[in-house]
Amino acid sequence: xxxxxxxxxxxxxxxxxxxxxxxxxxxxxxxxxxxxxxxxxxxxxxxxxxxxxxxxxxxxxxxxxxxxxxxxxxxxxxxxxxxxxxxxxxxxxxxxxxxxxxxxxxxxxxxxxxxxxxxxxxxxxxxxxxxxxxxxxxxxxxxxxxxxxxxxxxxxxxxxxxxxxxxxxxxxxxxxxxxxxxxxxxxxxxxxxxxxxxxxxxxxxxxxxxxxxxxxxxxxxxxxxxxxxxxxxxxxxxxxxxxxxxxxxxxxxxxxxxxxxxxxxxxxxxxxxxxxxxxxxxxxxxxx
Amino acid sequence: xxxxxxxxxxxxxxxxxxxxxxxxxxxxxxxxxxxxxxxxxxxxxxxxxxxxxxxxxxxxxxxxxxxxxxxxxxxxxxxxxxxxxxxxxxxxxxxxxxxxxxxxxxxxxxxxxxxxxxxxxxxxxxxxxxxxxxxxxxxxxxxxxxxxxxxxxxxxxxxxxxxxxxxxxxxxxxxxxxxxxxxxxxxxxxxxxxxxxxxxxxxxxxxxxxxxxxxxxxxxxxxxxxxxxxxxxxxxxxxxxxxxxxxxxxxxxxxxxxxxxxxxxxxxxxxxxxxxxx
Numbered sequence: 001x002x003x004x005x006x007x008x009x010x011x012x013x014x015x016x017x018x019x020x021x022x023x024x025x026x027x028x029x030x031x032x033x034x035x036x037x038x039x040x041x042x043x044x045x046x047x048x049x050x051x052x053x054x055x056x057x058x059x060x061x062x063x064x065x066x067x068x069x070x071x072x073x074x075x076x077x078x079x080x081x082x083x084x085x086x087x088x089x090x091x092x093x094x095x096x097x098x099x100x101x102x103x104x105x106x107x108x109x110x111x112x113x114x115x116x117x118x119x120x121x122x123x124x125x126x127x128x129x130x131x132x133x134x135x136x137x138x139x140x141x142x143x144x145x146x147x148x149x150x151x152x153x154x155x156x157x158x159x160x161x162x163x164x165x166x167x168x169x170x171x172x173x174x175x176x177x178x179x180x181x182x183x184x185x186x187x188x189x190x191x192x193x194x195x196x197x198x199x200x201x202x203x204x205x206x207x208x209x210x211x212x213x214x215x216x217x218x219x220x221x222x223x224x225x226x227x228x229x230x231x232x233x234x235x236x237x238x239x240x241x242x243x244x245x246x247x248x249x250x251x252x253x254x255x256x257x258x259x260x261x262x263x264x265x266x267x268x269x270x271x272x273x274x275x276x277x278x279x280x281x282x283x284x285x286x287x288x
Numbered sequence: 289x290x291x292x293x294x295x296x297x298x299x300x301x302x303x304x305x306x307x308x309x310x311x312x313x314x315x316x317x318x319x320x321x322x323x324x325x326x327x328x329x330x331x332x333x334x335x336x337x338x339x340x341x342x343x344x345x346x347x348x349x350x351x352x353x354x355x356x357x358x359x360x361x362x363x364x365x366x367x368x369x370x371x372x373x374x375x376x377x378x379x380x381x382x383x384x385x386x387x388x389x390x391x392x393x394x395x396x397x398x399x400x401x402x403x404x405x406x407x408x409x410x411x412x413x414x415x416x417x418x419x420x421x422x423x424x425x426x427x428x429x430x431x432x433x434x435x436x437x438x439x440x441x442x443x444x445x446x447x448x449x450x451x452x453x454x455x456x457x458x459x460x461x462x463x464x465x466x467x468x469x470x471x472x473x474x475x476x477x478x479x480x481x482x483x484x485x486x487x488x489x490x491x492x493x494x495x496x497x498x499x500x501x502x503x504x505x506x507x508x509x510x511x512x513x514x515x516x517x518x519x520x521x522x523x524x525x526x527x528x529x530x531x532x533x534x535x536x537x538x539x540x541x542x543x544x545x546x547x548x549x550x551x552x553x554x555x556x557x558x559x560x561x562x563x564x565x566x
Contacts, residue, residue, distance in 0.1 A: 221466065251357075
């Protein structure tokens, strides 16, 4: 390969990297500029409960609460389930079945979210309401459980890759030392794959925070924090469901539009903060 | 690389297959008006093969915003345009063309209807939406919490209903349990529940979603029938309108004239709305 071709290749790789960084920055800046109106007019009152565009009241607390609690439920269910499934596929399942299992699970990730939402509305919400004897199955819990199914493939596939990529010698050495398979998994393999599994969970977290369609259909869309606040069997609202329901109704350039941009900006801040905290907390150690 | 070259042909295939000679009319807005317009568009396109009419939902607020931003030709609305919305789009001259009349009816799950709640007064409805009545028992119904279904703030059905029941079209409903959007989304929620109260357009009732009568202050009970909408007795009625930016011209005008014609008004009546001529 000539030096010229090489420099083209390099230029392509470098420019596409900078392009993705630039896109993130542009989104951040555009969101901030278009939400500036709302932040300057509403000020700290944005952290209140009442949202009523016709009276210029834009309180976002209930939406932040909804977003965080839905994500919390989703990860609470999907994290153990996902990692355990990954361990099963990588370590226990015979190698020849591995690809079939993986592709079946990856199919889950390919299903459009609106389909999850429709199934959720048609069946799942009904089951939840009859199981807990609720007036309606459109609750924070329903949305959270559905979301956990949606983020599951992300966690499983990436964690499974992390475990599968560990060289065979580690398993052989720990077997040679007389460790049981259970000890091999918990004492040898999981610590090595830890960082990659956390990366998988982080990606799942991002998807859970940003998921719109399925959550919007299932959560009930009411701007309210349930009483008491851990009562997940009540309807709520997430930032994304609010955006999905109201962005079309707000006039471009109005304060309402700006406020909706502002909650989008807050969502971005939440994602960035959580990412930084996780990255910082689990500082990349040297891999193998 | 060469193997995958055919992928680059796909866009050209799409371009080649699409017919660019058609005149396109975009309409969107109220899900109450939507069934009428989509059937009318189908009929109109049969006689005008060179015209393509794309009909989208979204709610009255969406229709007004998109006509205001001059993204679409026809907006469908089931409420009045607010002054705020007119002020928002100084460059747009909204022209409102009524095409039919409709009632907004309080609806309940069939279980509640069968248990004997067949009429409510405006005062009782207001109390339910304000959160002062929370159980059907207080209205001599079964001992079940009322699942109060509210609609998104810019929806036409909500504006018309809240104006009459709570006195302010943008009133907050503290008693609401769910906030939903389109008529069909709300219809689904009411069918799924056995203790729901919601607000729907007259055309969206069926055996599982029962419209209830309204008790007037003088004690008279007014059923939500077509006759009562035509004679204006039913208290919550509204016009169904199309809006355009400036007087409609060309093919848009032809389409609107078709809806206003006898044939178009028959479609309005087949959808259980009241023709504008009555």
